[in-house]
Amino acid sequence: MSAPDIHVSVKELRMLFPVKRGLRDRVLGVKQWVHAVDGVSLDLHRGECLALVGESGSGKTTLANCIAGSLVPVAGEIWLDDVMLARAGALTGPSARERARLVQVIFQDPTSALNRRLRVGSVLAEPFLVHKICNRAEATARVEALLARVGLPPETAEHYSHELNASQRQRVVIARALALEPRVLIADEPIAKLDVSMQGQILNLIDQLRRELDLSVIFITHDLSVVRQIATRVAVLYLGQLMELQETEAFFGSEGHPYSQALLRSTPRLRVTAEDGELHTIKGEIPSPIDVPPGCPFLSRCPEGDDDCGRTRPPLQARSAGGLVACFKRAAADLAATDGAATGSHG
Amino acid sequence: MSDPLLNVEGLTTVYRVGGREFAALNDVSLTCQAGERLGVVGESGSGKSVLALSLLNIIRAPGRITAGRVVFADQDILHLRRRELRRVRGGGMSLIFQDAAASLTPVYPVGVQLGEIIRTHLSVTRAEAARQSVQLLGQVGIPEPERRLRAFPSELSGGMKQRVAIAMALASEPSLLIADDPTSAVDVTIQAQILELLRHLVDERQLALIYISHDFRVVSTICERLLILYAGGIVEQGDAPSVFNAPRHPYTDALLACSPSVEEYRFPFATLPGNPPNPRDDPIVGCQFHPRCPRALDVCARETPHEESPTAGHSYRCWSPLDAPGRGSSAAASAP
Ligand SMILES: Nc1ncnc2c1ncn2[C@@H]1O[C@H](COP(=O)(O)OP(=O)(O)OP(=O)(O)O)[C@@H](O)[C@H]1O
Ligand SMILES: Nc1ncnc2c1ncn2[C@@H]1O[C@H](COP(=O)(O)OP(=O)(O)O)[C@@H](O)[C@H]1O
Ligand code: SF4
Ligand code: SF4
Ligand SMILES: [Mg+2]
Ligand SMILES: [Mg+2]
Secondary structure, eight states: OOOOOEEEEEEEEEEEEEOOOOHHHHHHTOOOEEEEEEEEEEEEETTOEEEEEOOTTSSHHHHHHHHHTSSOOSEEEEEETTEEEEETTEEOSSOHHHHHTTEEEEOSOHHHHSOTTSBHHHHHHHHHHHTTSSOHHHHHHHHHHHHHHTTOOGGGGGSBGGGSOHHHHHHHHHHHHHTTOOSEEEEESTTTTSOHHHHHHHHHHHHHHHHHHTOEEEEEESOHHHHHHHOSEEEEEETTEEEEEEEHHHHHHSOOOHHHHHHHHHSOOOOSSTTSSOOOOOOSOOOOSSSOOSSOTTGGGOTTOOGGGGTSOOOOEEOTTSSEEOOHHHHHHHHHHHHTTTTSSOO | OOOOSEEEEEEEEEEEETTEEEEEEEEEEEEEOTTOEEEEEOOTTSSHHHHHHHHTTOOOTTEEEEEEEEEETTEEGGGOOHHHHHHHHHHTEEEEOSSHHHHSOTTSOHHHHHHHHHHHHHOOOHHHHHHHHHHHHHHTTOSSHHHHTTOOGGGSOHHHHHHHHHHHHHHTOOSEEEEESTTTTSOHHHHHHHHHHHHHHHHHHTOEEEEEESOHHHHHTTOSEEEEEETTEEEEEEEHHHHHHSOOSHHHHHHHHHSOOSSSOOOSOOOOOSOOOOTTSOOOOSOTTGGGOTTOOGGGGTSOOOEEEEETTEEEEOSSOOOOOSTTOOHHHHOO
C-alpha cells in the first residue's frame, strides 16, 4: 500500500476552556478547565472523507473549530501541507482571509446559519464581494454556478432562506462554503436536523463534491449507519481523546474499541418485529470533561474495564489487523495472538 | 374483540396560515388496543405532533379540530368539559413532548413539578408525593434520585431531562402513553437507553404506547403496528412485519428505502425527490403524494384514493399499490 498523501495533520492538540466559576471558587482561587480536546493526533488524507464520531460533548466541534482557525489551541500543532496553521497559543501562517480559502466549516443547523433578511443570491454573493474576488455583476454568474453545483435551480437566488425547506437550506449553506473554493471541508453534523427522507440527498451531494472538487472532508456525525456509507476512515472521540482510528470496512468488520462497539450496538436498525434481536445499550452518560480521570476515560461505562484500566491512560496503539486503538484489553489481545501458542500471555 | 382503548374516527384539524385554512390532519381514523404499541412515522410537517395534540384535545389557536371523534376508554374526548378533560389527560392518556423542555418548567426543581402532578392525580400528602417522586425517578433510571429532586431542569443533560419528562408522564398512572419523537435531540447511545426504558416500562405496566418518529429504524425497535402519515393523512397502516416486508404504498416504500443501514454498504443513498405539500400553496387535488410518486396514474391527480384492506391487519390508500407478496397473500383465503 502506498503511503497516504497527508493533507491536514493535527499533532497532540489540546483545547481547554475555563469553567465559569462561582464566587466561592474565585475566593479560593480554584481554577478549573473543560478538557474539550485533550491530546489528539490525527491526519486527514487528501481527497478522503474522514468520519469523526462520538457522543455530544466528546469534542468534535471543538476540534473542527481549531482546524478552521476559529479557536486557538492551548497546546499542539495543526499543519496543512507544509504550512503550520496553529500552534500552542497562536494562529500561524495564513491570514484569516487566506485561511477561509483553505478550510470551510458547515454547521448542523442551516436555519440559524443563514440571514433571514437576505435573499439567497445575496448570501452567496457575499464571500465574492468580501474577498474582492469579483464585482457585483460578475458575482451573479458565479452565484448561479454555485447553485448549480449543489443541485439548486437558478431561481433559488431570488428566494429568502425561510422559503426553502431544510434540505434546500442546507444546500445553500454548502454552496456558500464552496464559494471560496476551499481545499478542506468540515461538515459538522450536517444532517442532524434533517428528516431521514432528506438526509440521503445531502450525503450524496457531499460525496459527489468531494470527488468532483477533490476536497478533503471531515464528516462529523453520531449516526454510524451514515458513516458506513460515506466515510473512508473513522475516528472515534471520547472525552476529547481519540479512542480509535480505522478504515471504514475494518471498523464495521472487526472487534474495535469497546466504546466503538457500544456506539455500533446503540445505532438503530430496522427490525421486522420489536422482538427481533435484543436492544443493546451502554450504561450511563459521558462524564464531565472537567475532572478527567487519570486512566482510561471510558472506564466508568466500559463493560470490559477493570482496576488496571484506571491507573494510566491507554496509549493509541497500532492493531495487528490495522488501525489504531487506545485500549489495554485490545492491545493485550493482539499481543497474545502474535505471541501465538508459545506462552499465551505477555510478561 | 373487545372495544379498543382508543378509537379515532375522521379526525381533522385545521390551521389558518396566511389567510387560508389547511388541514394539518385530514380525516384520520385509527384504533389502539389496551397494551398495544403503535408507531406513527412521517416526515417533518406530516402532522405527527398535531395528531398527538389532537388526541388530547389540546390544539391551540390558530388551529382547531373541525371534525371527527376521539373515544378514549369510553369517553368522548372532544366533548368533555374542561375539568373532566384534565382528569383524562392525567389519568388515562399522557404525552411526552418532542422537546423535553416543553414538559418541564425551568423555574421549579423537578421534584416540585413531579410532586405536583402526583398530588393532583392521586390526592396524597406532600410527603407521600415526595416518596413516590423518588421512586419514579429511580424507575426511569435516574441515579441518586433524592438528590435530583432538587435539581432544576437546566442542570440536567438532555437524556436526563427526557427521563424526567417520562417520569412526569407516568406520574398520573396512564393507560396510554403518547411519545412524540422523544429522542430526536439526543445521541444514539441515549436514544437506545430511552427506547429500552420505554419498552420496559410499557411491558411492566401493560401500557398502550403511541410512539411517533420520522425514523423507521427507531419505531421498529419498539412498535408492533405501524401507521404512516403523509401530508396529514394516513397512507398505510398495518402490522410491523407486514409493512416492513411488503409495503403497499409507494411513499412507505420510498421512506423505507431511505433508511440508512448500519449493517450493509448501500451507497449512494436512496432519495425521495421533491417536497411534501406546502400549506402556503394551493391545496393538492387527488392523492397528496402524486407530485412525488413514481407510480402515479392519471386518476391520482383527480381523485383521493380510498382505503383498501385486502389482507387483515394491513390497509393503504393508493390507486396503484405495490404488489402484494406472491405467497399466501390471497385475501379470499384468509377471509373468515
Ligand atoms: N401552531 C401552528 N400554526 C400554524 N401551523 C401549524 C402549527 N402547528 C403545526 N402547524 C402545521 O401543521 C403541519 C403539521 O405539523 P406538525 O407539527 O404536526 O408536524 P410533525 O409531523 O410533528 O413534524 P416534525 O417531525 O417536524 O415534528 C405543518 O404544516 C405545520 O406547519
Ligand atoms: N466555548 C466553550 N466554553 C466552554 N466549554 C466549551 C466551549 N465549547 C465547547 N465546550 C465544552 O467542550 C466539550 C466538547 O464540546 P464540543 O466540541 O462541542 O463537543 P461535540 O461537538 O462533540 O458535541 C463539552 O464539554 C463542551 O461543553
Ligand atoms: S482500557 Fe479498559 S476501560 Fe478502557 S476501553 Fe479498554 S477495557 Fe475498557
Ligand atoms: S394514489 Fe397514485 S400518486 Fe398516490 S401513492 Fe398511489 S400511485 Fe402514487
Ligand atoms: Mg458538536
Ligand atoms: Mg413534531
